[in-house]
Every structure is written in structure tokens, then in C-alpha cells.
Amino acid sequence: MQNEHFPSKLLENAVDEFARLPGIGRKTALRMVLHLLRCELSEVEEFGQAIIQLRKEVKHCNVCHNISDTETCSICSNPARDRSVICVVENIRDVMAIENTRQYNGTYHVLGGIISPMDGIGPNNLEIESLIERVKTGEVIEVILALSTTMEGDTTNFYIYKKLKNTDVNLTTIARGVSVGGELEYTDEITLGRSIMNRLNYFDTIK
């Protein structure tokens, strides 16, 4: 949509702003803006304010660096959570995904990305040093690596391993394999290979 004709400068501004969002083209942006135009003014104000307020007031937990409304997030400050286990993830979406399983009762450490020299992201741009500090307090028994299985994820895992190998913490990684309900013939070879390599004692899985 080059040289598009906008009947209003205000409309064009709003479309420009929406079109900056990831995965939103100019046509979708226009559709969204026209939708908001049909809404009540109070609704549109709530929309705009919700975003501005979030950006202004949101904090990062001073322990795990997850997004939080308070200095220490609700997970880190919950006495029922097991502080001896830390699950290392890239971003808060990963925290939400694991929380939604309701299978994990430990704490998290959000790195804020993974080591990626191509994008200029080194260990110092991530929350790795604070992870090492947390482990060195001595309270931690296990660190679970849950980063993506890409070259960058593997690099980050290895970097953390090197930093922690002289401590007596237990370093584990989440299981990779055929998804529950997944069919063998549609599973990629690497995943299927890992599933066979890391096979479990059947008796352990039905206990």
C-alpha cells in the first residue's frame, strides 16, 4: 500500500502506530483502528491507558526478573514454592507456559533472551550473573535448563554449565521427545531419536 490516501491525518497516525506492532501489516492496522473508532470513547481511553500504565508501572522481580507488579514477584514471594529449584527460561512467555501446566512448584530465572552473537547479545546482556549469584547463596539444589534447542540455546546452556560446574548444584534439562498424543510417523527424526535415547523405565511412568 504505497502512496495510500488517508482521509485524515489522525487516522494515518493511528494506523502508523499499529503497523509497528509485530506481525501487523498496514491493512490489518487500518482494520483495528476502524474497529476502535466504532467503540465508545471510554473503551478507547481504557485501551490506550492500559498500555501506557503497563509500560510506566510494570516492574521486574528483583529475584527472578519475571514481570511483576511488586518488587518481588508473586512466585518468588510465595512461601509454598520450592526455592531450592530454579527453572531457567528465556522470557516471561515461557514462565506462563510452565505455570499453566500446574506441574512445577519451584522458582524461575528469566534470562531475558539467549546468547546470540549474530544479534549482538552476549552473556552480559542477559541475567546470567544474577543466576550464578542466586545459586551461590547455597539454598539452590537444582537448576533446570529450559531454553530453546537451537544453537543459541545450546550455547547459553553450555555457558551456564561452565559457570556452575564448580558448584555442587544439580544441573538438569527438560525432557525432549514425542509429544503426548503425537504420532511417531509425523515426529521429526531428532526428536524421535531423543525419545528413544532417553527412554524411561515403563514401571516408573505408571507409578
Next chain:
Amino acid sequence: MQNEHFPSKLLENAVDEFARLPGIGRKTALRMVLHLLRCELSEVEEFGQAIIQLRKEVKHCNVCHNISDTETCSICSNPARDRSVICVVENIRDVMAIENTRQYNGTYHVLGGIISPMDGIGPNNLEIESLIERVKTGEVIEVILALSTTMEGDTTNFYIYKKLKNTDVNLTTIARGVSVGGELEYTDEITLGRSIMNRLNYFDTIK
């Protein structure tokens, strides 16, 4: 994503607001909100304000009902545009689409929808009466119907035809046919049928 765990109430609010937009699910909404969190505060404020300002300040042209920053839109107030021709469209996206062709020098009339009893939209909910008023001023020679070719569009066309049949205005409709560069074998039967029925003198097309 039922019972999703949000680490922050502010985050959840912002995601809720984005998820109300058309075609945006909760996962996409979260992706957008996290993108905005990584932006500068000034950028996020511009984003929020652009939308609120648009909703607060935008006007509808008092002639054609297109969106406008001024009482009369830039098309209706442009002396170079031919006021004797009115193109009737459903919404401002249609105006933008036609403007982008740079092939039309007349004016528009934005109905704000089409007659759709299923959705409770009757002629009185649309800007049809104001169209009839415009035509009755006597300045108008031609009214071009450019509504969608659905039952609702046809109903609206017929309603306008009935209202205007006693005036001496020329009522036309945009040509439907095989698109330029389109292949016959992939064109639907109705469109291809219309293309043949409404065939043109070849000599006229190369003049």
C-alpha cells in the same frame, strides 16, 4: 488459554484490551504487549495517545460522511473534484481503495454499512437520506453504486434505485469481470459470465 497465569495484573489488563481487537487472540495479544514493553516509554505513550486522540477528535465530513479532520473532508472541499458525480460506498476503506487507483475524480458518499435486516441495520441506520438530499440539490448528474455484490449490497442498491428513480440522475454501477491479469480458468462462473455479458467493443478499450 483458560486459567492462564499472568505474573502481573497490569500485563493481564493490557492483554485483555488487545484481545478485544478483531482477529487478535490472546497469544497474539500477549506478543504485542511484550513488544510494547520493550519499547521506549515515549513510543508507548505516542501509541496510546494516537488512538485516544483519533477517537476524540476525528470528525465525519458533513457532505459525504467520510472520516475527516475538518468539518468538510479534503475531497469534498477540493475544487478540482467533480461534484456532479457521487460514488456510493459502504465504508472509508472503500474510499481509500478507490482513491489509491487515482482513476476517479468525482466525490463519494459513505453509507456507513449496507442494509442488513439480519444484523438489524435498516435504511435509517445508514446515510441514505443524506445521499438523496445531495442528489436533489440538482448538481448531481451521476451516482455510481460501488457496494458489495451480496444480497445485502443488492438490497441496498435496489433501495437507492427506488428512491432515485423519479429524479433524472444517471444511476450506474462499477464493472464486474475477470481481473486484469486474471486467468479465465480460475475465475468463478458468475464473474466470468458477467465479463462475457458485459463485453466491450475492443476498439473502445484501445482508444
